[in-house]
Amino acid sequence: MSRIGRLLAIVITAATVALIVVGTIWPVPSAVAMAGSGATLLRPSSSPQAAVENLAAEIGQQAWEKAYSSLANKSEFTELEFARDLTGTYPSLRTYATLDSFDLRPLHASADEAQVQLKLRWSTVVGAFLDTRTLRVVRTGDRWGVLWPIVKEPRVPPQVIPVNYLRWDVIYRGPEDDWGSQDVEAPHVRIVDMHPVDRSAGVVIMGELLNEDVVPAFVTVKATLLAKNGSAIATEDSFDKISHILLPKQVTPFLIRFQNVALSEVDSVHMEPSASLIAASADPVIEIEDQHFNPAPGAALSGKLVNQSGQVVSVAHVLGTFYDKSGQLVWVADQYVDRALLPQTPVSFAMSIPADIASKVSSERAITTAYSSGRFQ
Amino acid sequence: MKRPFVIVCSLFAAIFALGSDPPAVRVEPTDSVGPRPLEKQTRTAVIRDYLQAWRGLSGAFEQNRADLLDPDFVGAAKEKLAETIREQATQGIRTRYRDSAHDLQVVFYSPEGLSIQLIDTVEYDVQILDDDKVQTTQHVRARYVAVLTPTEVRWKVRIFQAEPK
């Protein structure tokens, strides 16, 4: 080994050791939240930021008792209510989420009181969601304590809600080889609209799929981009940018992304919608109330979901379809709602739309898909 | 008298086993196959899978292994061929089928797409072995009717029957 090489090895080793020491003594707050033993690394709450950082770290570790005991307004609610504010009373996306990271931004500070914005980024199996809280932090002696803005989930009063919507069950033919014998027909579905667009990151195929049958369908859409010589450039499917369960005469938008492909390379698109029979229920019915399209900057479709049925919905998926003045489909967006939908209890949603698309939007349509704990729709 | 016969038979068995060129295949043009138009890709897939079925059949009958039929045959065709293999095994017989030429014509594609019928004028050699001793080798030219049905990944032969010329 040459002398330069040996020197380089020593420098790298020294730098690594130095970085480990720095990271251990002065850890990044969000890294503390991720670390299992972060509690031992917390700073004393001698400043508003330190108090919020400590609280966020304890939330990340799900150390509810410690987090609750550090609050300045704990007399206003119980520890259980505090934990339920963050994880949900009923099974929902929050219940299964883990804190990925957090950011805080001081908004205002005086000698005895401060205001800090805390952004908690939770990760779930369907992507991340952001929980933003504006916290008041007050000084008590030489310590600062957070006044937690509790959001109490409403409780549904005990009652009996009769539900008699239709439910479909399917009996297929047996596994034995009975060629030609009677079987149930797969649902008939049809693509009623399809539109490819060139986006900076690649090609996006958007469209709408109609279940024109009288039975529910589990649907997927696969698209293959074909080059001028007929060869396949790439194949993708709609994954979760679609409502997979379509009841009779229901329409879902779909969006398929192709990364690193330019539309100019594409000669044609081969679309493959597929549908299979699925047991499903027409319940729950979810109303999408007060839909507002908010133009750029921060273009978004917002609204409230109201569960008109008696069943608690664990996860609601909202899909928005956006059209221009001529009725041409211009975008498909979606959002998962992190809180459970309780009967007759509005829950807000907001799905963002790219700024360049937002200027073209003239009308929109939203649909929801509901997943209840223990059963599918 | 018997010795030279056995020697020639053994030589021929070796030639038979080793000298297996792929069969000559001719596919007659199909203007109309009944109620459903036949796409080129479907026709290609059906013929490919049918010819593969002959290879599967050949191995199954030579080794008396009915399980070798599974990838290519289904339903009545599979049951009948498997039963024949069981009969062969019970009686100590094996048979070697070597197809040398196929003259194929797609004659029917059912409207719902669940069956395709082929007529195959096929030439093949059959060697009958009893207790591993070659008893005879015959060249056969026969007309087969085959019906194939789609499964998850390929077409499988469901009806397979020779008809009198």
Next chain:
Amino acid sequence: MRSRFTFLLGALVITAMPLALAQTGSLHLPGTVEAGSAFSIQSTGNGNAVLYIVGLGQVVKRKVQLGQTVSFAPGDLRSAGHYLAVLVGDSSTENGAFDVTAAHQPGALSFLAKPSRLAVDLHDGISGVVYVFDAFQNLVLATTQVSFQLSGVAGATQTRTALTHNGVAWTKMDSAAKEGSVQFVARVGDAASTRVMQLVPGNPCHLRMSARPSGQRLAVETEPVRDCNGNALPDGTIVTFTERYKGGESTVDVPLKRGVARTDMPAYGGAKISVATGVFVGNEIRWGGER
């Protein structure tokens, strides 16, 4: 190429051998045999021999006395196809071939009837394909007449006949204008096969709704939703109500229940409420007066 030549040479040698050796007798085979029927094979000469009947559908091996008739009982050879007959004696081998054809009497049908569920009033919407088999699951290749009959809750019974080609016959039928179950029967002689099909309402043709106050909200309700033939769309069909008001919109997808869809929506003065199912759009009302 070389292997093919060697193969041919070997085949010639092996084919010539029996001719040279078969000096004592010959095989008398039937030209064709009907599957399942009795038949016999006559040999000449004397001494012991083994008779092989080899086909892809069946294999038979019997010890025989040359010069005697070898009898096969009904049902011994059931599988249609091409068979080789090989008689191997102590000093000779004789070969022949014959065909076994399917029995003339049809015994079973494979009836592919599609689809099992379809909309009313579709021309050629139903297809039926029949493969005709004998009692031994042999495809009956002789031309056979197949009758198809579609009958059900409403509409005249449709009947068609078709002749088989290579064992298969097919037809197409229209679906009736009224929803319900229909029976699709294929018959060949005494053999018959039945499929049940469900005729379901077609695309909506009539969709009207009305609205009335319901407390602080608005109750919207459709009339029974029907297709162009007057069939009511089945319960569970999704009807979408959309209410547009100043600065906002509310949407709700409601399934039909007992033929109608109803729900409550926010009550905004001057709001426009529209109704649709699938791609069919119904009437629009302005709260405060229908348009």
